Structure formats: structure tokens, C-alpha cells
Amino acid sequence: MSGTEHLTVRRVGATLVLTLNRPEARNALSLPMLVGLYDGWLAADEDDAIRSIVLTGAGGAFCAGMDLKALAGDGMTGERYCDRLRDDPDLHWKAMLRHHRPRKPVIAAVEGHCVAGGTEILQGTDIRVAGESAVFGLFEVRRGLFPIGGSTVRLARQIPRTHALEMLLTGRPYPAREAERIGLIGHVVPDGTALEKALEIAEQINACGPLAVEAVKASVYETAELPETEGLKAELERGWPVFATADAKEGSLAFTQKRPPVYRRA
Incomplete structure (x- = not known):
């Protein structure tokens, strides 16, 4: 633009x-x-x-x-x-x-x-x-x-x-x-x-995983006014899918290999 x-x-x-x-x-x-x-x-x-x-x-x-x-x-x-x-x-x-x-x-x-x-x-x-x-x-x-x-x-x-x-x-x-x-x-x-x-x-x-960053930001705002029990439930719904991403696997692999991660929003 x-x-x-x-x-x-x-x-x-x-x-x-x-x-x-x-x-x-x-x-x-x-x-x-x-x-x-x-x-x-x-x-x-x-x-x-x-x-x-x-x-x-x-x-x-x-x-x-x-x-x-x-x-x-x-x-x-x-x-x-x-x-x-x-x-x-x-x-x-x-x-x-x-x-x-x-x-x-x-x-x-x-x-x-x-x-x-x-x-x-x-x-x-x-x-x-x-x-x-x-x-x-x-x-x-x-x-x-x-x-x-x-x-x-x-x-x-x-x-x-x-x-x-x-x-x-x-x-x-x-x-x-x-x-x-x-x-x-x-x-x-x-x-x-x-x-x-x-x-x-x-x-x-x-430098962080973009899917993780966006999910964290969304969770903070989505749960801000919720009672704690509802907020924690919403956090799991937002956060668990991140663990199944290729980026999550890449982050762990890069850590073990002592190199910068290469995230692909996948």
C-alpha cells in the first residue's frame, strides 16, 4: 500500500x-x-x-x-x-x-x-x-x-x-x-x-512463531473481561491448536539443534 x-x-x-x-x-x-x-x-x-x-x-x-x-x-x-x-x-x-x-x-x-x-x-x-x-x-x-x-x-x-x-x-x-x-x-x-x-x-x-504470537494476543483480549473459569476454558480453546502446528514442531526442533527457527505460518 x-x-x-x-x-x-x-x-x-x-x-x-x-x-x-x-x-x-x-x-x-x-x-x-x-x-x-x-x-x-x-x-x-x-x-x-x-x-x-x-x-x-x-x-x-x-x-x-x-x-x-x-x-x-x-x-x-x-x-x-x-x-x-x-x-x-x-x-x-x-x-x-x-x-x-x-x-x-x-x-x-x-x-x-x-x-x-x-x-x-x-x-x-x-x-x-x-x-x-x-x-x-x-x-x-x-x-x-x-x-x-x-x-x-x-x-x-x-x-x-x-x-x-x-x-x-x-x-x-x-x-x-x-x-x-x-x-x-x-x-x-x-x-x-x-x-x-x-x-x-x-x-x-x-523472531517468534507468528501463529503463536497472534493466538496469544487474541487470547489476552478475548479473556480480559471473562470470569477466570471461563477465561481459562477459552484460553485452552485458543491455545491447544497452536501445539499441533508445524511451526510448534519447528520451534522445538530448532531449540534442540541450537539454531534459529524458520517459521512458515503452518
Whole structure:
């Protein structure tokens, strides 16, 4: 895929790197960006050679959320993409990972601002890395708005409720170290190296059995809200078939032969 004017795509080995590319607006969401994002998620799902996805932003920012000028009535940029939205009115929610979950692991590499809709997209990612100067927050209540990208449901399931409610109800900014302390992100690295760290993690994932990786991710999300007994049953249903795959046999054989495994998604 080629991306759009506000979303660039490139391959790094078995990783698909999606870059929000509207730096003059701190990568505020636009229709071309949303279309490019959704197409990127689909491309990763459909290409078995892709084993992981990294989402990042251009120009030292991740995403400043919705374009408030557009919301105020100036019009969303990228009118030529309007037919995509008419054909699929849910496209923007899928792009923001509200109504779509890629089967491949998604790693966020955050520099600079990751606020409002940026923090909402972040909650749809699996692993999160941020530069030291990154800033997070859900600013919607400060503008008299509602964080409708999923945060009132997801955030308290991802971090302690007291921290989730403080973030949601104060609309204040959170520096990277605080975001790490409350569990919103997993790694804080020197500024300018978030993408490098994300690609390092992606490479570790890519070296693992892809069928196993995808089954593990699916199981974590499928069982998250189930009672323990039901979750354990669902885990067996998801996990046992992995043991019967050729990849599982290859993993064991490679271990005994002291060589890197060659997985074939079989």
C-alpha cells in the first residue's frame, strides 16, 4: 500500500511502519490520515509476511487529536476521501482502533504530543514506547467535549481507576514519566529514540512463531473481561491448536539443534 498525504507506510523487515504525517498540525486527525490508518491495519492483517506493526508520528509529535478547526466548521481536509466515509460510516472508528483490532501486535512509538484523540488511539495499541518529552492526556472536558474514542470504557481497564478518572476528569497533561508510572506506557527512552526502541521490540516479536504470537494476543483480549473459569476454558480453546502446528514442531526442533527457527505460518 502507498498510504495517503497524511499517512506514510514503509516496511522494515517484517514490520509495517505507519507514520502519521501532518507535522504542521502536530498530526491532528484528518480524513486522509484516517483512511490511510484503516488501510494500513487491513494491509497488515492481510499480508502474512507482516508480523508486527509500529505506529508513530512525523515531526516530533504523535497525534494532537481531532482537528478542532474542522470540528468548529471549517471543514475536514481531504474531501476527495469522503466517498470512503460514505461507503463505510464506521471507518474513522476502525482507523482509531475503536472498532477494529489488528491481529498483528501494534507498538506505539511516541514523541512529543500524544493527547486527546492521540491518547485514545494509544489505548488501542498493544505495546507503548515514549520519548522523555512526550506528553499525554485526554483534554476533551477542557473543551466541553466527550472523549468518545473509547476512553471512558478502556482507560480504567488499562490503568488503575483512580488514575483513569483523574486523567479523564481534569483534562491535564501527563509527562512521559508519570504516564509510565501509572501504567499507560511501558518504556520511556531518550527523545528521538522511541521509534528505534519500538522497532527493537518488533524485531523480537518477529523472531517468534507468528501463529503463536497472534493466538496469544487474541487470547489476552478475548479473556480480559471473562470470569477466570471461563477465561481459562477459552484460553485452552485458543491455545491447544497452536501445539499441533508445524511451526510448534519447528520451534522445538530448532531449540534442540541450537539454531534459529524458520517459521512458515503452518
